[in-house]
Amino acid sequence: MSLRLLLTRFYALQLSALFVLVAGALAGPQIDTGYGQLPVFEFHSGFWLNLHHTLYQEARKRASLPTQGDKNAKSSSPAPPSLADPSNGLTDAERRAWEDGIAYYAANFANKDLLFSGDLTLLKSQLGDFEDCADLSGSKQKFCNAGLDPKLTRILEAAAPVYRAHLWPGHDRANRRWVLRVAPLVRQRGVGLSQRLADIYQTQWPRHKIRVDMTAYANWAGAYTTLDPLDVTISSTDGRNQGSAALEVLFHEASHGIAQPVEAAIIRECRQRDKAIPRDLWHALVFYTTGEVVRPIMASADAADSDGSGPGGSASGGPYKPYAFREGLYRRNWDNYLDLLERFWAPYLDGRATFEDAIARMVSAL
Numbered sequence: 439m440s441l442r443l444l445l446t447r448f449y450a451l452q453l454s455a456l457f458v459l460v461a462g463a464l465a466g467p468q469i470d471t472g473y474g475q476l477p478v479f480e481f482h483s484g485f486w487l488n489l490h491h492t493l494y495q496e497a498r499k500r501a502s503l504p505t506q507g508d509k510n511a512k513s514s515s516p517a518p519p520s521l522a523d524p525s526n527g528l529t530d531a532e533r534r535a536w537e538d539g540i541a542y543y544a545a546n547f548a549n550k551d552l553l554f555s556g557d558l559t560l561l562k563s564q565l566g567d568f569e570d571c572a573d574l575s576g577s578k579q580k581f582c583n584a585g586l587d588p589k590l591t592r593i594l595e596a597a598a599p600v601y602r603a604h605l606w607p608g609h610d611r612a613n614r615r616w617v618l619r620v621a622p623l624v625r626q627r628g629v630g631l632s633q634r635l636a637d638i639y640q641t642q643w644p645r646h647k648i649r650v651d652m653t654a655y656a657n658w659a660g661a662y663t664t665l666d667p668l669d670v671t672i673s674s675t676d677g678r679n680q681g682s683a684a685l686e687v688l689f690h691e692a693s694h695g696i697a698q699p700v701e702a703a704i705i706r707e708c709r710q711r712d713k714a715i716p717r718d719l720w721h722a723l724v725f726y727t728t729g730e731v732v733r734p735i736m737a738s739a740d741a742a743d744s745d746g747s748g749p750g751g752s753a754s755g756g757p758y759k760p761y762a763f764r765e766g767l768y769r770r771n772w773d774n775y776l777d778l779l780e781r782f783w784a785p786y787l788d789g790r791a792t793f794e795d796a797i798a799r800m801v802s803a804l
């Protein structure tokens with residue numbers, strides 16, 4: 439090998455080492471888990487989406503509307519501090535910019551639902567598209583003009599430095615930590631799980647990776663999923679999403695994108711029998727199904743990780759309890775549905791009934 443070639447290689451190595459250092463220091467919104475490309479999902483921790491959800495959460499809190507954290511008594515990771523707290527050490531200018539942000543959100547968005555409001559779902563996808571941008575007006579780089587309402591652009595750009603200085607580092611860290619913890623299970627079991635769920639719902643899993651936006655706050659439920667395009671938002675600080683619950687939350691949310699055949703089949707059966715359509719049955723079914731499919735995976739993860747500290751670790755110890763059981767969803771609203779699911783849907787999951795028969799039987803027993 440010539441000296442010149444050696445030197446070239448040496449510089450190339452130096453350059454790539456430098457690139458790794460710079461990339462590490464300026465971690466981009468797409469989260470690198472250290473495993474290379476993960477299957478099934480693409481995780482993001484985006485500045486603007488996190489600011490947006492934080493202002494929304496603060497505005498809802500001021501208006502005494504339901505927020506994430508209301509039912510969070512069991513939270514294993516306390517919610518990050520709120521900037522609204524007077525003891526937080528903001529300058530007067532910072533406090534004004536932040537309060538203006540909350541006031542704007544209170545007037546325009548607090549009464550709207552993050553999942554069902556067209557305005558908010560559009561805004562979420564716009565902010566996600568511009569997550570690499572330092573501003574939203576395009577004043578530094580033209581392609582960063584997000585085309586938002588000019589007043590909202592001003593509000594977000596004024597609140598941004600306050601958020602960046604005081605809350606964002608903690609929020610970003612929580613987002614990345616959540617993803618790092620669930621990554622080994624996604625890597626090992628993600629493809630199998632997605633295929634199993636697609637088979638159950640008699641459909642195809644999306645070909646592209648599903649975008650998951652990690653945010654310190656999501657909606658009151660701690661996670662929500664918008665369709666067209668399929669986009670999952672998960673709160674990294676919600677107590678209900680932590681530890682062994684993470685994998686199920688991830689696949690429950692993603693299942694919103696493929697469970698339409700169940701909803702359609704329930705509606706069809708109801709029409710044939712002239713019965714009122716049970717609006718939430720399909721959602722109870724999605725909870726039940728993800729829980730049952732994830733349960734054996736978590737049992738083996740727990741067995742492999744007896745100290746409970748790893749990705750499968752159940753903080754409370756004991757066998758894995760699916761989300762809807764643990765959070766009392768059936769007990770509170772869906773007692774009757776649980777009975778139907780256990781009698782008619784579980785046999786389908788076990789391969790002892792067909793999809794059509796299981797749905798038909800559930801609906802006729804309603």
Ligand SMILES: [Zn+2]
Binds near residue numbers: 690691694721724
């Ligand atoms: Zn759901």
